[in-house]
Amino acid sequence: MTTVRDSSVGDAASLRSAMVGELRGEAITSEAVTAAFTAVPRHLFAVGEPLRAAYEANRALVIKRTTDGEAISSLSAAHIQAVMLEQAAVEPGMRVLEVGSGGYNAALLQELVGPSGKVVSVDIDPEIVERARGCLAEAGYDRVEVVLADAENGVPHGAPYDRIVVTAGAWDIPPAWVEQLAPAGRIVVPLRLKGLTRSIAFDRTSSGLQSSSYRLCGFVPMQGDGAGTEQRVPLSDGADLWVEGEAGFDIEALREAVRSAQLERWSGAAFDLPDELELFLMTSAPGVVLLRASTEAAEQGLFALSATRGVPALISGGSFAYRIKRPNEATGGFESGVLAYGPEAEDVAARYVDLLRRWASDHRRRGAARIQYIPRTPATTTTTGSSRSSGLIVKRHGVVEVAWQ
CATH class of the missing domain: 3.30.310 (TATA-Binding Protein)
Structure with missing residues:
Protein backbone atom coordinates (compact mmCIF):
# COMPACT_ATOMS: atom_id res chain seq x y z
CA MET A 1 0.00 0.00 0.00
CA THR A 2 3.02 2.28 0.25
CA THR A 3 5.93 3.30 -1.92
CA VAL A 4 9.11 2.13 -0.21
CA ARG A 5 11.81 4.79 -0.30
CA ASP A 6 14.79 2.61 0.65
CA SER A 7 18.37 3.74 0.66
CA SER A 8 20.35 0.94 -0.94
CA VAL A 9 17.00 -0.36 -2.16
CA GLY A 10 18.32 -3.64 -3.50
CA ASP A 11 20.21 -4.55 -0.31
CA ALA A 12 17.28 -3.61 1.93
CA ALA A 13 14.79 -5.56 -0.16
CA SER A 14 17.04 -8.61 -0.18
CA LEU A 15 17.60 -8.48 3.58
CA ARG A 16 13.90 -7.96 4.18
CA SER A 17 13.03 -10.95 2.02
CA ALA A 18 15.53 -13.09 3.91
CA MET A 19 14.08 -11.95 7.26
CA VAL A 20 10.55 -12.83 6.16
CA GLY A 21 11.74 -16.22 4.97
CA GLU A 22 13.30 -16.88 8.37
CA LEU A 23 10.11 -15.86 10.18
CA ARG A 24 7.78 -17.92 7.98
CA GLY A 25 6.47 -21.08 9.58
CA GLU A 26 7.50 -20.41 13.18
CA ALA A 27 6.52 -16.80 13.87
CA ILE A 28 4.56 -15.91 10.71
CA THR A 29 1.76 -18.27 9.76
CA SER A 30 -0.58 -16.12 7.64
CA GLU A 31 -0.35 -14.51 4.23
CA ALA A 32 -1.56 -11.17 5.60
CA VAL A 33 1.31 -10.89 8.11
CA THR A 34 3.76 -12.11 5.47
CA ALA A 35 2.64 -9.33 3.13
CA ALA A 36 2.93 -6.70 5.88
CA PHE A 37 6.50 -7.67 6.79
CA THR A 38 7.41 -7.80 3.11
CA ALA A 39 6.04 -4.29 2.50
CA VAL A 40 7.33 -2.27 5.46
CA PRO A 41 10.95 -1.01 5.26
CA ARG A 42 12.10 -1.89 8.77
CA HIS A 43 15.45 -0.12 8.40
CA LEU A 44 13.72 3.27 8.18
CA PHE A 45 12.60 2.73 11.78
CA ALA A 46 16.06 1.59 12.94
CA VAL A 47 17.63 5.04 12.68
CA GLY A 48 21.39 4.97 13.08
CA GLU A 49 21.66 1.17 12.97
CA PRO A 50 23.53 -0.78 10.28
CA LEU A 51 21.24 -2.01 7.52
CA ARG A 52 21.94 -5.65 8.28
CA ALA A 53 21.16 -5.20 12.00
CA ALA A 54 17.74 -3.81 11.15
CA TYR A 55 16.77 -7.09 9.48
CA GLU A 56 18.04 -9.59 12.05
CA ALA A 57 14.85 -11.45 12.95
CA ASN A 58 15.67 -12.06 16.61
CA ARG A 59 17.39 -8.79 17.43
CA ALA A 60 15.75 -5.96 19.38
CA LEU A 61 17.22 -2.49 18.89
CA VAL A 62 17.28 -0.02 21.76
CA ILE A 63 15.77 3.36 20.88
CA LYS A 64 16.25 5.17 24.20
CA ARG A 65 17.99 4.54 27.52
CA THR A 66 17.89 6.20 30.92
CA THR A 67 20.95 8.07 32.20
CA ASP A 68 21.82 4.83 34.03
CA GLY A 69 21.83 2.90 30.75
CA GLU A 70 18.53 1.08 31.25
CA ALA A 71 16.52 0.55 28.06
CA ILE A 72 13.15 2.32 28.23
CA SER A 73 12.14 2.11 24.57
CA SER A 74 13.13 -0.33 21.86
CA LEU A 75 12.34 -1.61 18.40
CA SER A 76 11.25 -5.11 19.34
CA ALA A 77 12.69 -8.13 17.59
CA ALA A 78 10.79 -8.88 14.38
CA HIS A 79 10.17 -12.42 15.64
CA ILE A 80 8.06 -11.38 18.64
CA GLN A 81 6.32 -8.66 16.62
CA ALA A 82 5.26 -11.32 14.12
CA VAL A 83 4.07 -13.64 16.88
CA MET A 84 1.94 -10.90 18.45
CA LEU A 85 0.44 -9.82 15.13
CA GLU A 86 -0.56 -13.41 14.43
CA GLN A 87 -2.09 -13.55 17.91
CA ALA A 88 -3.99 -10.33 17.19
CA ALA A 89 -5.52 -11.65 13.93
CA VAL A 90 -6.02 -8.11 12.60
CA GLU A 91 -8.39 -7.83 9.65
CA PRO A 92 -8.95 -5.13 7.01
CA GLY A 93 -11.14 -2.28 8.17
CA MET A 94 -10.44 -2.73 11.87
CA ARG A 95 -9.68 0.03 14.36
CA VAL A 96 -6.50 -0.74 16.32
CA LEU A 97 -4.90 0.91 19.34
CA GLU A 98 -1.18 0.32 19.75
CA VAL A 99 0.26 0.99 23.21
CA GLY A 100 3.93 1.96 22.89
CA SER A 101 5.18 3.81 19.82
CA GLY A 102 8.24 2.75 17.91
CA GLY A 103 6.68 3.33 14.49
CA TYR A 104 7.51 0.04 12.80
CA ASN A 105 4.81 -2.06 14.47
CA ALA A 106 2.25 0.65 13.75
CA ALA A 107 3.24 0.53 10.08
CA LEU A 108 2.72 -3.25 10.06
CA LEU A 109 -0.70 -2.72 11.64
CA GLN A 110 -1.57 -0.12 9.00
CA GLU A 111 -0.75 -2.66 6.30
CA LEU A 112 -3.05 -5.16 8.01
CA VAL A 113 -6.06 -2.86 8.49
CA GLY A 114 -5.71 -1.39 5.00
CA PRO A 115 -7.10 1.92 3.73
CA SER A 116 -10.48 1.40 5.38
CA GLY A 117 -9.03 0.78 8.84
CA LYS A 118 -7.47 3.03 11.45
CA VAL A 119 -4.35 2.72 13.63
CA VAL A 120 -3.80 4.89 16.71
CA SER A 121 -0.45 4.60 18.51
CA VAL A 122 0.06 6.08 21.99
CA ASP A 123 3.23 6.71 24.00
CA ILE A 124 4.05 8.64 27.17
CA ASP A 125 7.46 9.89 25.98
CA PRO A 126 7.48 13.07 23.81
CA GLU A 127 10.80 12.11 22.17
CA ILE A 128 9.50 8.68 21.20
CA VAL A 129 6.29 10.18 19.83
CA GLU A 130 8.17 12.65 17.63
CA ARG A 131 10.56 9.94 16.48
CA ALA A 132 7.69 7.61 15.57
CA ARG A 133 5.89 10.35 13.64
CA GLY A 134 9.04 11.15 11.68
CA CYS A 135 9.84 7.52 10.84
CA LEU A 136 6.25 6.78 9.81
CA ALA A 137 6.18 9.83 7.54
CA GLU A 138 9.52 8.89 5.98
CA ALA A 139 8.27 5.36 5.29
CA GLY A 140 4.97 6.60 3.84
CA TYR A 141 2.64 5.67 6.73
CA ASP A 142 1.44 9.11 7.75
CA ARG A 143 -2.16 7.85 8.14
CA VAL A 144 -1.14 6.36 11.50
CA GLU A 145 -2.19 8.70 14.33
CA VAL A 146 0.52 8.95 17.02
CA VAL A 147 -0.74 10.34 20.33
CA LEU A 148 1.25 11.68 23.30
CA ALA A 149 -0.47 10.41 26.47
CA ASP A 150 -0.23 7.99 29.38
CA ALA A 151 -1.62 4.75 27.96
CA GLU A 152 -3.14 3.92 31.35
CA ASN A 153 -6.11 5.98 30.12
CA GLY A 154 -6.15 4.58 26.59
CA VAL A 155 -7.15 6.95 23.77
CA PRO A 156 -10.90 7.56 24.18
CA HIS A 157 -11.46 9.57 21.02
CA GLY A 158 -10.58 6.59 18.79
CA ALA A 159 -12.66 4.00 20.64
CA PRO A 160 -14.09 1.44 20.35
CA TYR A 161 -11.11 -0.58 19.15
CA ASP A 162 -11.36 -3.99 17.55
CA ARG A 163 -7.82 -4.74 18.67
CA ILE A 164 -5.48 -3.33 21.32
CA VAL A 165 -1.85 -4.37 20.81
CA VAL A 166 0.51 -3.55 23.67
CA THR A 167 4.25 -3.30 22.96
CA ALA A 168 5.54 -2.72 26.50
CA GLY A 169 5.64 -5.02 29.50
CA ALA A 170 2.35 -4.40 31.33
CA TRP A 171 1.99 -5.24 35.01
CA ASP A 172 -1.80 -4.90 34.84
CA ILE A 173 -4.68 -4.26 32.42
CA PRO A 174 -6.15 -0.80 33.03
CA PRO A 175 -9.96 -0.43 33.07
CA ALA A 176 -9.71 2.02 30.15
CA TRP A 177 -8.39 -0.70 27.84
CA VAL A 178 -11.33 -2.98 28.59
CA GLU A 179 -13.83 -0.11 28.35
CA GLN A 180 -12.44 1.03 24.98
CA LEU A 181 -12.40 -2.50 23.52
CA ALA A 182 -15.21 -3.45 21.13
CA PRO A 183 -17.62 -6.16 22.37
CA ALA A 184 -15.94 -8.80 20.18
CA GLY A 185 -12.49 -7.24 20.55
CA ARG A 186 -9.11 -8.70 21.44
CA ILE A 187 -6.22 -7.38 23.54
CA VAL A 188 -2.71 -8.73 22.92
CA VAL A 189 -0.53 -7.78 25.87
CA PRO A 190 2.88 -8.78 27.28
CA LEU A 191 1.54 -9.30 30.81
CA ARG A 192 3.77 -9.68 33.85
CA LEU A 193 2.84 -12.74 35.92
CA LYS A 194 4.82 -13.02 39.17
CA GLY A 195 8.07 -12.01 37.48
CA LEU A 196 7.38 -13.79 34.17
CA THR A 197 6.18 -12.13 30.96
CA ARG A 198 3.86 -13.79 28.46
CA SER A 199 2.26 -12.28 25.37
CA ILE A 200 -1.38 -13.16 25.94
CA ALA A 201 -4.19 -12.76 23.42
CA PHE A 202 -7.29 -11.97 25.49
CA ASP A 203 -10.80 -12.03 24.00
CA ARG A 204 -13.51 -9.97 25.67
CA THR A 205 -16.18 -11.94 27.54
CA SER A 206 -19.16 -11.02 29.72
CA SER A 207 -17.04 -11.39 32.87
CA GLY A 208 -13.74 -9.96 31.67
CA LEU A 209 -11.06 -11.33 29.36
CA GLN A 210 -10.26 -14.93 28.36
CA SER A 211 -7.02 -16.09 26.73
CA SER A 212 -6.99 -17.65 23.29
CA SER A 213 -3.19 -18.04 23.18
CA TYR A 214 -0.01 -17.07 25.03
CA ARG A 215 3.68 -16.98 24.11
CA LEU A 216 6.98 -16.36 25.83
CA CYS A 217 8.28 -12.81 25.36
CA GLY A 218 10.24 -9.97 26.94
CA PHE A 219 9.64 -6.20 26.75
CA VAL A 220 10.79 -2.98 28.37
CA PRO A 221 8.39 -2.16 31.23
CA MET A 222 5.41 0.16 31.05
CA GLN A 223 5.95 3.71 32.31
CA GLY A 224 3.57 6.16 33.95
CA ASP A 225 0.59 5.26 36.12
CA GLY A 226 0.66 1.67 34.86
CA ALA A 227 4.18 0.94 36.10
CA GLY A 228 4.53 -2.31 38.06
CA THR A 229 4.84 -2.94 41.78
CA HIS A 363 0.31 -30.79 31.30
CA ARG A 364 3.46 -31.44 29.25
CA ARG A 365 2.43 -29.66 26.09
CA ARG A 366 2.08 -26.15 24.70
CA GLY A 367 -1.01 -24.11 25.41
CA ALA A 368 -2.26 -26.15 28.38
CA ALA A 369 -3.01 -23.03 30.47
CA ARG A 370 -6.21 -21.00 30.27
CA ILE A 371 -5.69 -17.48 31.54
CA GLN A 372 -8.58 -15.29 32.59
CA TYR A 373 -8.48 -11.64 33.61
CA ILE A 374 -11.31 -10.59 35.93
CA PRO A 375 -11.66 -6.82 36.45
CA ARG A 376 -11.74 -5.78 40.09
CA THR A 377 -15.11 -5.50 41.82
CA PRO A 378 -16.09 -5.79 45.51
CA ALA A 379 -16.71 -9.51 44.87
CA THR A 380 -13.28 -10.20 43.39
CA THR A 381 -11.61 -8.14 46.12
CA THR A 382 -13.06 -10.29 48.89
CA THR A 383 -12.66 -13.73 47.31
CA THR A 384 -9.24 -13.76 45.68
CA GLY A 385 -6.95 -13.77 48.70
CA SER A 386 -3.16 -13.43 48.52
CA SER A 387 -1.26 -12.78 45.30
CA ARG A 388 0.69 -15.96 46.08
CA SER A 389 -2.44 -18.14 46.19
CA SER A 390 -2.43 -21.07 43.79
CA GLY A 391 -3.47 -20.00 40.31
CA LEU A 392 -4.54 -16.48 41.36
CA ILE A 393 -2.49 -13.33 40.81
CA VAL A 394 -3.97 -10.21 42.34
CA LYS A 395 -3.37 -6.99 40.43
CA ARG A 396 -4.26 -3.36 41.02
CA HIS A 397 -7.28 -3.38 38.70
CA GLY A 398 -8.23 -7.03 38.68
CA VAL A 399 -7.25 -10.65 39.15
CA VAL A 400 -5.45 -13.06 36.81
CA GLU A 401 -6.62 -16.65 37.14
CA VAL A 402 -4.55 -19.41 35.55
CA ALA A 403 -6.14 -22.85 35.15
CA TRP A 404 -4.32 -25.86 33.69
CA GLN A 405 -6.13 -28.21 31.33
Missing part, protein backbone atom coordinates in the same frame (compact mmCIF):
# COMPACT_ATOMS: atom_id res chain seq x y z
CA GLU A 230 7.22 -5.88 41.80
CA GLN A 231 9.91 -5.70 44.45
CA ARG A 232 13.34 -7.28 44.68
CA VAL A 233 13.99 -8.91 48.05
CA PRO A 234 17.71 -9.69 48.62
CA LEU A 235 18.19 -13.32 49.69
CA SER A 236 21.98 -13.39 49.83
CA ASP A 237 24.92 -11.76 48.10
CA GLY A 238 24.12 -12.20 44.41
CA ALA A 239 20.61 -13.68 44.82
CA ASP A 240 17.15 -12.09 45.01
CA LEU A 241 13.50 -13.06 45.24
CA TRP A 242 11.14 -11.12 42.96
CA VAL A 243 7.78 -10.60 44.60
CA GLU A 244 4.51 -8.91 43.67
CA GLY A 245 3.09 -6.91 46.57
CA GLU A 246 4.10 -7.70 50.14
CA ALA A 247 6.67 -10.47 50.63
CA GLY A 248 4.81 -12.11 53.53
CA PHE A 249 7.54 -14.58 54.49
CA ASP A 250 10.43 -14.80 56.97
CA ILE A 251 13.28 -13.42 54.88
CA GLU A 252 15.82 -13.70 57.73
CA ALA A 253 15.08 -17.42 58.11
CA LEU A 254 15.42 -17.88 54.35
CA ARG A 255 18.78 -16.10 54.38
CA GLU A 256 19.91 -18.48 57.09
CA ALA A 257 18.67 -21.42 54.98
CA VAL A 258 20.98 -20.40 52.11
CA ARG A 259 23.92 -21.18 54.41
CA SER A 260 22.58 -24.68 55.22
CA ALA A 261 23.37 -27.91 53.40
CA GLN A 262 21.64 -28.39 50.05
CA LEU A 263 19.23 -31.31 49.68
CA GLU A 264 19.03 -32.82 46.17
CA ARG A 265 16.07 -34.84 44.97
CA TRP A 266 15.13 -36.13 41.50
CA SER A 267 11.66 -36.59 40.08
CA GLY A 268 12.10 -39.20 37.38
CA ALA A 269 10.07 -36.82 35.18
CA ALA A 270 11.14 -35.39 31.85
CA PHE A 271 12.41 -31.83 31.64
CA ASP A 272 11.46 -29.96 28.49
CA LEU A 273 9.30 -27.04 27.30
CA PRO A 274 10.90 -24.90 30.05
CA ASP A 275 8.72 -21.83 29.43
CA GLU A 276 5.54 -23.87 29.89
CA LEU A 277 6.92 -25.66 32.94
CA GLU A 278 7.99 -22.34 34.44
CA LEU A 279 4.50 -20.88 34.07
CA PHE A 280 2.96 -24.03 35.57
CA LEU A 281 5.21 -23.92 38.62
CA MET A 282 4.57 -20.21 39.23
CA THR A 283 0.78 -20.62 39.10
CA SER A 284 0.06 -24.07 40.54
CA ALA A 285 1.03 -23.78 44.21
CA PRO A 286 0.91 -21.09 46.90
CA GLY A 287 4.21 -19.63 48.05
CA VAL A 288 6.04 -19.72 44.70
CA VAL A 289 8.14 -16.69 43.72
CA LEU A 290 10.91 -16.09 41.21
CA LEU A 291 14.51 -16.61 42.33
CA ARG A 292 17.40 -15.03 40.44
CA ALA A 293 21.06 -15.60 41.28
CA SER A 294 24.24 -14.18 39.82
CA THR A 295 26.78 -16.26 37.91
CA GLU A 296 29.25 -15.56 40.72
CA ALA A 297 26.85 -17.03 43.31
CA ALA A 298 26.48 -20.16 41.16
CA GLU A 299 30.24 -20.47 40.72
CA GLN A 300 30.63 -20.34 44.50
CA GLY A 301 28.25 -23.30 44.80
CA LEU A 302 25.52 -21.37 46.60
CA PHE A 303 23.01 -21.88 43.77
CA ALA A 304 22.62 -24.04 40.67
CA LEU A 305 22.93 -22.63 37.15
CA SER A 306 19.15 -22.76 36.71
CA ALA A 307 18.84 -19.94 39.26
CA THR A 308 21.00 -17.63 37.13
CA ARG A 309 18.28 -17.53 34.47
CA GLY A 310 15.47 -17.04 36.96
CA VAL A 311 13.66 -20.08 38.40
CA PRO A 312 10.44 -20.63 40.37
CA ALA A 313 11.21 -21.13 44.08
CA LEU A 314 8.73 -22.77 46.47
CA ILE A 315 8.88 -21.21 49.94
CA SER A 316 7.67 -22.87 53.14
CA GLY A 317 8.47 -21.21 56.46
CA GLY A 318 12.24 -20.82 56.63
CA SER A 319 12.92 -23.29 53.81
CA PHE A 320 12.79 -23.13 50.02
CA ALA A 321 13.37 -25.26 46.93
CA TYR A 322 13.85 -24.67 43.22
CA ARG A 323 14.18 -26.66 40.01
CA ILE A 324 17.34 -28.17 38.54
CA LYS A 325 17.95 -30.66 35.71
CA ARG A 326 20.38 -33.40 34.69
CA PRO A 327 20.90 -35.56 31.57
CA ASN A 328 18.79 -38.72 31.59
CA GLU A 329 18.15 -40.69 28.41
CA ALA A 330 15.33 -42.61 30.10
CA THR A 331 13.24 -39.42 30.31
CA GLY A 332 13.97 -38.35 26.74
CA GLY A 333 17.06 -36.21 27.31
CA PHE A 334 16.81 -34.43 30.67
CA GLU A 335 15.24 -35.15 34.06
CA SER A 336 13.90 -32.48 36.38
CA GLY A 337 14.90 -32.32 40.01
CA VAL A 338 15.06 -30.10 43.06
CA LEU A 339 17.55 -28.38 45.34
CA ALA A 340 16.12 -27.58 48.78
CA TYR A 341 17.47 -25.55 51.69
CA GLY A 342 16.50 -25.07 55.32
CA PRO A 343 15.03 -27.05 58.23
CA GLU A 344 11.99 -28.21 56.22
CA ALA A 345 14.03 -29.11 53.14
CA GLU A 346 12.67 -32.67 52.91
CA ASP A 347 9.05 -31.50 52.95
CA VAL A 348 9.45 -28.60 50.53
CA ALA A 349 11.52 -30.79 48.16
CA ALA A 350 8.80 -33.45 48.17
CA ARG A 351 6.12 -30.89 47.37
CA TYR A 352 8.20 -29.47 44.53
CA VAL A 353 8.93 -32.93 43.12
CA ASP A 354 5.19 -33.62 43.13
CA LEU A 355 4.63 -30.47 41.04
CA LEU A 356 7.28 -31.60 38.54
CA ARG A 357 5.64 -35.02 38.22
CA ARG A 358 2.18 -33.49 37.79
CA TRP A 359 3.52 -31.28 35.00
CA ALA A 360 5.12 -34.20 33.17
CA SER A 361 2.09 -36.49 33.47
CA ASP A 362 -0.79 -34.04 32.95
